[in-house]
Amino acid sequence: MKNIVLFGPPGAGKGTxxxxxxxxxxxxxxxxxxxFRFNMKNDTELGVLAKSYIEKGQLVPDEVTINMxxxxxxxxxxxxxxxxxxxPRTESQAEALDAFLSKKNAGINGMIALEVNEEELKSRLTERAKTSGRADDADPVVIQKRIDTYNAETAPVKDYYEKQNKYYGINGVGSIEGITGLISNVVDSL
Known part of the structure; x- marks a missing residue:
């Protein structure tokens, strides 16, 4: 079983x-x-709660995210x-994920991080807003808040996986196919 954490700031290309x-x-x-978007669209209890945080550019609390x-x-x-x-977006989420997977006799094989500079991220998110209809991609203030939140709260998760020799940084700027090739080289080695 291969379990991979695909990591990077908003707009880095993780979904793609x-x-x-x-x-x-x-x-x-x-x-x-x-x-979260599915639950918000369907006004589930989780969706309403998640929306209250996401609209402010904040992270959804660990307990809600982990249970989901x-x-x-x-x-x-x-x-x-x-x-x-x-x-995971926080070290405590990474620890919770490890604990959950260990109960299944599994673990994380590697964290693959797409590294993209801030100006490129802003450009990508602005473009995505035009095609996705995602309001959180259209507002420059929310975009900056999401990037700042990532840098302050999420980027430290990198250290968690580096200590386990499971961190793999990938240049996230280039063609989709080229980036896929770099990621595939890592996945094949895990």
Whole structure:
């Protein structure tokens, strides 16, 4: 079983790469953002709660996120592995993920981080807003808050995986195919 954390700031290309990788390696892609958006669209209890944080550019509390993620994993008992996209976002979430996976005699094989500079991220998010209809991609203030939140609260998760020799930084600027090739080299080595 291969379990990969696909990591990077908003707009780095995680969702795009996860779609290619899930097919190539027959993995289940779990995007916390997609799960939250589904729940918000359907006004579930989780969706209403998540929306109150996301609209402010804040992270959804760990307990809510972890419970939701565990439920998604449980829906796929026969999976060959998972791509965790947008999770973990904090060191405590990384620890909770390790504890959950260890109960299943599994673990994270590697964290693959798409590294993209801030100006490129802003440009990508602004473009995505035009096609996705995502309000959080259209407001420059919210975009900056999301990037700042990532830098302050999420980027330290890198250290957690570096200490385990499971961190792999990838240049996230270039063609989709070129970036996929770099990621595939890492996945093949895990």
């Amino acid at each position: 790469q996860a779609e290619v990788l899930k097919d190539k390696y027959n993995l289940v892609h779990i995007s916390t953002g997609d799960v 993620l565990e439920a998604e994993v449980e829906k796929n008992p026969q999976a060959n592995g998972f791509i965790f996209d947008g999770f």
